[in-house]
Amino acid sequence: MKLFLLIIIIFIYLFSTSQAQSPRSNYNIAPGSTLYTNSSPNFWPSPSGHFAFGFYTSGNGFKVGIWLVDGSNRTNKTIVWTARREDPVVSSGAALQFSVDGSRVLLRNSNGEVQSIAEPTQSSAVAASMLDSGNFVLYDSSSRIVWASFDRPTDTLLVGQKLSQNTALRSSTSLTNQSVGNFELWMEPWGSLTAFPKISIPVTKYAYWSSFTDSAAGQNVTLNLGGDGRLYLENSTGYTVKNLTEGGLSVNRTNLYRATLDVDGIFRLYQHQVGTNGSLSSKIVWAAINEEDRCQVKGTCGLNSYCSLRGSGTACLCPPGFIYNDQQRPQDGCKLNFSTGDDCLEDQGSNSYNISHLENIYWEPDEYDLINHIPHEETCSNACLGDCNCVVAKYKDPVCYKHKLPLGFGMKNDSSGIKSLVKVRIGGFPKGGDRIVNKKTGKDFVIIGVFLTAFSLIVFLSALYLFYAHQIWSYKVTSRGASPPDVVEEINMRSFSYEQLVLATKNFEEEIGRGGSGRVYKGSINGGKEVAVKKLIKMVEEGESEFRNEIKIIGRTHHKNLVQLNGSLANLLFTSEQRPSWNERRRIALEIAKGIHYLHDECETRIIHCDIKPQNILMDESWTAKISDFGLSKLLKPDQTRTYTILRGTRGYRAPEWHSNNSPITVKSDVYSFGVMLLEIVCCRKNMDETLRDQEVVLIDWAYHCYEAGEVQNLVIEEDHVDMEELEKMVKIGLWCVETEFSLRPTMKQVILMMEGFVATPPPPSPYSSIRG
Known part of the structure; x- marks a missing residue:
């Protein structure tokens, strides 16, 4: 009998113990249990009372989460997990309920809206618990955990x-x-x-x-x-x-x-x-x-600003010549206190800028040019002053690093030994638009009269007009090899007076493009014949040299997607009220690709354009794309596949090899520029847009991020009615074209085959693969 009683006692003890450890213990939450924001308590505690799950106040409402409990101060909550972090707070009167059927933990707002907080991955739950570990869990009938907050960490x-x-x-x-x-x-x-x-x-x-x-x-x-x-x-x-x-x-x-x-x-x-x-x-x-290194955290301050320690915190400061994007939010970064054009067409010389020195200010290594063996800081300053792309130069003996906008992840580091040399504009600050020629002062560097007096030639007819006027003769001369390729007299040029050109362009009213040596305007002569009139803007010698080079190259080309006129592709993509449809954008991109392919592989004299960008793609009335502006182009000899030349092209479109010492330039540099432009065509936005969210500013970065995340639809607007499969293909082609290593980029022929669907487009490598490895 005693033995029997002992067995009963042991059985009762084991049963009670198992009950305490099972999901049906006193600290478990049964289906149907409900909390309210205005109830007391409005949370479910863990057995020890150290953790709680339920409502906590946030701003003017409530959030659902888990926190460490301070028994001496109930308002002092150390939040360790929050449900639906990005959702707005819920108002007073909201309810948190473990559904009667055990299928979900629901948040019901005061307006009746219902949202899921926890949902079992398999069978329905029969109990929930706030554990002493800080883990909120749901159990099934076999005491298995079927949902846990630990599996969904927040911060x-x-x-x-x-x-x-x-x-x-x-x-x-x-x-x-x-x-x-x-x-x-x-x-x-x-x-x-x-x-x-x-x-x-x-x-x-x-x-x-x-x-x-x-x-x-x-x-x-x-x-x-x-x-x-x-x-x-x-x-x-x-x-x-x-x-x-x-x-x-x-x-x-x-x-x-x-x-x-x-x-x-x-x-x-x-x-x-x-x-x-x-x-x-x-x-x-x-x-x-360490606390003294807090500014090493990239992203503490926005673009074009830098982080500096201030007591126990940090401050975000603007370099000289910059102002805050938002005075109320210094952490959002800075912008120039004057606007600039897209290209190097404004006066960028030492007469308009000086250098402001910042000691131990450091920006992310993202230089576009590096000059070794610079003996003095002043030499680095002068190199920046003489380069219209340079906004900041960093000097650390004996190397000079040149940076353009945007400047990323700036910080003050007293041990860096780096001097930042910021180019600051002297005097007035233009607020956009073209600078107006002032005939009284004559100080604008664009003075049409100088060119009229010196050359009686400031502008030229469209390449198509010139070509058709002399097509047969030019090809005969070329085929006989009667003259070397750099002889300008290959093409007879007709001169026009300045008054004729003012009349033809309605006083240079409609700009349709711009390039390395000037701007292009739409005109009409000979009873309505449309022409492109180019106004040279750089210094006389350089402008005429590029002008003659352009005519020479145009005379050697003939392709339906080379040089005609109307508005530029840039206007069509970025400023036009009527944006092209998806099918039109695909067609335009393919036309441009075929034009570049002709220059690279089918033209009698192989040509590297060197300045592919939307401003140099002119459009006719039917939105047919025409490649223009050959002022910076390079002619290759028959046996030549690469060349060495001075820096050319436009920032944002230049391939990385342009900024590497002793790197050859090949047709693949045009492929890179085309890749940037292809992404612009696909997305109908500029490759650099500082008005967008920080992660979207640089289009190449944003496009790769969206591709890798399987969210390419975020690159276009919903109204575009885009074929998602075609969109992904075009993005992949663009990312292949902007590959850092030029040997990995496709040829334009391969680009065309991928665009037309004759060959498959493989997944692209990361644009930063060479960095990551």
């Missing part, structure tokens, strides 16, 4: 939680706003833990902190937080790849640890001590970046 990692590969912690906007902020910490597939600004594509170029774990780390590396405060990387075999912190901190129920990617982008480990009255004290026990 915080708790003890026992893992950050899996291709998953990120994302900082919050502020201490009081838990929506997604400016920084991300990625557990990358090759085992490295890396922090990036959210505005960038997550490639090594933009990283500001990393665990520097190599590919030998193994498969499925995860970030883990141990109960003793050890932060470590572990692979799928259980091997510790790397310790970020050594651990060894106090382990008991009153010491809690969390690792958070904070608002300022720094990854920190916190220790929380629970007092006897439930009070919560906190301290930082480790930080990935």
Whole structure:
């Protein structure tokens, strides 16, 4: 009998214990359980009371989340997880309910709108729990966890939680706003833990902190937080790849640890001590970046600004000659306090600019030109003053780095030894538009009278007009080889007086393009014959040289997609009220590709255009594309495939090899320019647009990001009615064309075959593959 009673007692004890540990214990939440914003309490606590799940106040409303509880101050909540971070707050009267059928945890707003907070991945749940680990979970009837907040980290990692590969912690906007902020910490597939600004594509170029774990780390590396405060990387075999912190901190129920990617982008480990009255004290026990190096966090300040330490915080400052985009939000970056044109057509000489010096100010290495063996800072300053593309030069003996806009990730670093030389405009600041010729002062560098007096020739007829006038004779001369290719007299030119050209162009009223030596205007002569009239803008010698070079090259070309006129493609894409349809954009891109292919492979004298861009694509009334402006082009000899020449073309469209010392220029430089322009045609936007969100400013970056994320539809507007398969193909072709290594770019023939669907378009490499590796 005693034995029987003992067995009964043991059975009751084991049953009660199993009940306490099962999902049906006192601390479990049953289906149908409901919380209200205005109820008390409006949360479900963990057994120890250290964590809670429910409503917390945010701004003028409420959010649903998990927080560390401070027993001595209930309003002091350390948020460790938030549901639906990007959704607006809900108003008073909202309800949080574990549905009666166990299928979901629902958030019901006061207006009746219902949203899902947690939804089991398999069978319905029979219970929910807020665990002492800080994990909110749903259980099925077999006590298996079918949903867990630990699997969906926000900005915080708790003890026992893992950050899996291709998953990120994302900082919050502020201490009081838990929506997604400016920084991300990625557990990358090759085992490295890396922090990036959210505005960038997550490639090594933009990283500001990393665990520097190599590919030998193994498969499925995860970030883990141990109960003793050890932060470590572990692979799928259980091997510790790397310790970020050594651990060894106090382990008991009153010491809690969390690792958070904070608002300022720094990854920190916190220790929380629970007092006897439930009070919560906190301290930082480790930080990935030291406090004195806070400005190393890329993205702290916006484009064209730089970060500087100010006491316990940071300040975002504008360099000389720049002003804030928004005075109320200095972190949003800066802009020039004057506007410039698209090209180097304004007076950019030392008479209009001077250099302002900034000590130890550093911008992201993104120079377009590098000059070695510069003995003096003054030489670097003069190199920038003499280069219309240069906005800032960085000098660190003996190297001079030249930068153009936008300037990214600037910071003050007193140990850098770098001097930033900022080009600042002297005097008045033009606010856009062409500078008007002032006949009284004669100070504008474009003075038409000088050209009229010196040459009696300021402009020229369209290439098509010249070509048709002398087509037969030109081809005969060429075929006989009677004259060398650089003899201008190959083509007889008709001169017009300045008054005739003013009349023909209605006083240079309609600009249809611009190039390296001037602007092109639409005109009409001989009873309505349409012509293109080019006004030379650079200095006399250089302007006439490019003008003659252009005529010489045009005389050697004849293709239906070379040189006719109307408005430019730039106007059609960027300013026209009637944007071309998707099918028209595809057709225009193909026409341009065929024109460039003719120059590269089918023209009798092989030609590198050197300045492919929308402003140099003229359109006729039927929107047929015509390549124009050969002033910067290079003729290749029959046995020549590459050349060496001075910097040519337009910023934003130049291939990387233009900015590398001793790199040859090939037809692939035109392929790169075409790739940039193709993406512009596809997206109907400029390759650089600082009015857009930071991650969208640089079109190549944005296009690759959208392609890699499978979201190419974000590159076009919904009204375009785009064929998504064709859109993806065009984006892939564009990304192939802008490959950094020119040998990997396709030829224009291959581009045409891909565009026409005769060959498949393979997935492109990352534009930064050479950097990442």
